[in-house]
Amino acid sequence: MSSPILVIAEHNGKKISPSTLRTLSAASQLAQSLNVGIDLLLLSNAEQKPVLQEQAVKFESVARVIALSGEHLGVALAESWAKEIVAVVKEFNASHILAAASAQGKNILPRVAALLDVAQVSEVMSIESPTRFVRPIYAGNAWSTVESQQERHVLTIRTTCFEPVSDQRTDAPEMIGITSTAAPWRGTTLVKQDITEGGRPELTNARVVVSGGFAVGSADNFKMLEQLADKLGGAVGASRAAVDAGFIGNDHQIGQTGKVVAPDLYFAVGISGQVQHLAGMKGSKVIVAINKDPDAPIFGVADYGLVGDLFEVIPQLTAQV
Amino acid sequence: MKVLVTVKRVVDYNVKVRVKPDNSDVDIEHSKMSPNPFDEIAIEEAVRLKEKGIATEVVAVSCGKEIAQDVLRTAMALGADRAILVKTDIELQPLAVAKLLRAVVEQEKPDLIIMGKQAIDDDANQTGQMLAALLNWPQATFASEIIAEGNGTLTVAREIDGGSETLSLTLPALVTADLRLNEPRFASLPKIMQARKKPIETIEAESLGIDINPRIKTIKVNEPPERKAGIKVGSVGALIQKLKEEAKVL
Numbered sequence: 383m384s385s386p387i388l389v390i391a392e393h394n395g396k397k398i399s400p401s402t403l404r405t406l407s408a409a410s411q412l413a414q415s416l417n418v419g420i421d422l423l424l425l426s427n428a429e430q431k432p433v434l435q436e437q438a439v440k441f442e443s444v445a446r447v448i449a450l451s452g453e454h455l456g457v458a459l460a461e462s463w464a465k466e467i468v469a470v471v472k473e474f475n476a477s478h479i480l481a482a483a484s485a486q487g488k489n490i491l492p493r494v495a496a497l498l499d500v501a502q503v504s505e506v507m508s509i510e511s512p513t514r515f516v517r518p519i520y521a522g523n524a525w526s527t528v529e530s531q532q533e534r535h536v537l538t539i540r541t542t543c544f545e546p547v548s549d550q551r552t553d554a555p556e557m558i559g560i561t562s563t564a565a566p567w568r569g570t571t572l573v574k575q576d577i578t579e580g581g582r583p584e585l586t587n588a589r590v591v592v593s594g595g596f597a598v599g600s601a602d603n604f605k606m607l608e609q610l611a612d613k614l615g616g617a618v619g620a621s622r623a624a625v626d627a628g629f630i631g632n633d634h635q636i637g638q639t640g641k642v643v644a645p646d647l648y649f650a651v652g653i654s655g656q657v658q659h660l661a662g663m664k665g666s667k668v669i670v671a672i673n674k675d676p677d678a679p680i681f682g683v684a685d686y687g688l689v690g691d692l693f694e695v696i697p698q699l700t701a702q703v
Numbered sequence: 704m705k706v707l708v709t710v711k712r713v714v715d716y717n718v719k720v721r722v723k724p725d726n727s728d729v730d731i732e733h734s735k736m737s738p739n740p741f742d743e744i745a746i747e748e749a750v751r752l753k754e755k756g757i758a759t760e761v762v763a764v765s766c767g768k769e770i771a772q773d774v775l776r777t778a779m780a781l782g783a784d785r786a787i788l789v790k791t792d793i794e795l796q797p798l799a800v801a802k803l804l805r806a807v808v809e810q811e812k813p814d815l816i817i818m819g820k821q822a823i824d825d826d827a828n829q830t831g832q833m834l835a836a837l838l839n840w841p842q843a844t845f846a847s848e849i850i851a852e853g854n855g856t857l858t859v860a861r862e863i864d865g866g867s868e869t870l871s872l873t874l875p876a877l878v879t880a881d882l883r884l885n886e887p888r889f890a891s892l893p894k895i896m897q898a899r900k901k902p903i904e905t906i907e908a909e910s911l912g913i914d915i916n917p918r919i920k921t922i923k924v925n926e927p928p929e930r931k932a933g934i935k936v937g938s939v940g941a942l943i944q945k946l947k948e949e950a951k952v953l
Contacts, residue, residue: 575868
């Protein structure tokens with residue numbers, strides 16, 4: 383039997399992440415060119431399994447859903463998930479193992495790769511052939527085309543580069559239920575999780591990002607950007623200068639050493655456009671720059687520029703969108 | 704507690720890299736090189752553990768060419784006690800580095816390994832997780848806070864999509880540093896002078912008998928598609944109209 387493509391479903395115990403639909407889209411490119419099926423691996427505990435399974439069977443392009451449950455799998459600990467994934471890879475002889483290049487995927491997949499003795503290709507942006515991939519290096523300042531010269535291929539997928547598959551299919555895929563027999567991992571315990579629920583979307587997944595620079599002037603003034611972000615259902619980012627000035631926490635920093643984002647719409651507000659910042663947002667589909675200085679480098683990459691005082695422009699914008 | 708930190712020599716983060724005209728690679732021959740910024744955060748955290756009396760020794764390790772000694776000197780100027788260079792001229796990929804580091808760990812037997820979450824050149828974000836896997840150790844990636852509990856466990860706050868989580872790890876364990884973990888100090892001149900006298904042990908990678916040949920071949924490197932400057936609009940109203948009707952993102 384031909385080797386399937388294995389996709390790791392990402393979830394929070396209740397809902398499978400939309401990034402999984404995008405990872406499936408990358409997988410279906412591979413599946414089509416190799417003429418093989420896609421297995422979606424759903425790791426969970428028994429309690430989470432029914433609700434997750436109900437979602438998974440509606441995902442387009444999946445040939446089989448492998449639902450592997452065990453009491454120790456309810457939390458996505460890299461140590462226990464990686465061992466289970468490796469066992470499934472060997473059992474079903476998967477040729478490609480894919481996960482989203484999200485915090486969860488980045489945490490778990492290299493562990494899987496090392497246990498399989500495979501060198502991983504991170505942040506795949508496009509698939510040129512079943513062994514050839516394009517990925518960003520130097521924070522996206524260069525794109526590297528690489529050939530994975532191995533028996534198996536372990537890939538994390540930059541999900542913003544792939545359109546999601548449909549989650550509305552009506553014909554059910556094949557279901558394979560497995561109960562884990564592995565001994566639970568003892569070395570790591572989850573103490574607590576703080577997820578901002580119902581709040582703003584996570585920066586790297588947001589459709590709209592409103593970012594502020596040093597010119598925003600204070601933490602209080604950043605609230606103005608938050609209001610615009612909230613109105614657009616977006617997330618708030620910042621340049622390093624704004625973070626260094628203490629206007630906002632550095633988990634909001636966008637740039638080479640911060641987060642790399644690629645939303646549909648990016649607002650750079652009072653950001654001059656230093657190289658390091660550009661590296662973190664250049665992949666955005668549409669960039670809007672708002673800056674007092676008509677010569678700010680940010681205008682060189684912006685699709686739409688508005689020269690003006692951000693303290694006048696932002697409230698107007700928030701009121702009118 | 705003995706702490707091992709890893710340092711990669713990379714192009715300084717202020718340098719804008721250019722692709723070579725033949726598209727074989729980026730042109731970094733004359734670029735300023737520095738320790739990977741995330742590794743500096745890892746070193747800082749280890750040094751703080753030592754200053755608090757929790758760490759007894761901080762050992763810095765780098766894998767690569769002889770010249771990587773310069774980033775090890777920086778690590779020692781920042782407070783590492785001694786350094787190890789695993790020397791090779793072969794192009795190293797994360798899995799190979801993880802295998803070399805495993806050999807160093809077997810020799811040094813640290814209780815804690817702190818690494819940068821990723822290097823800013825290849826942006827792979829793999830080596831820490833791979834090393835933890837090869838050692839069968841607990842891992843906490845993307846750490847924003849590390850607390851040594853003193854009972855053989857470590858409490859680590861780590862960044863996840865949409866928030867954070869706290870893990871408890873049994874030592875020995877491996878942690879990778881995110882941006883929020885700390886703000887690294889600058890090395891003072893006296894410390895830089897002192898670091899010159901600290902020892903660097905060199906291990907020939909070849910002597911370890913590990914297959915470190917690259918498994919992934921670079922076919923070509925391109926500049927990303929150039930973003931052209933768009934247009935300037937005269938008012939908020941005009942901007943909203945463009946975003947709605949032309950870009951269709953509102």
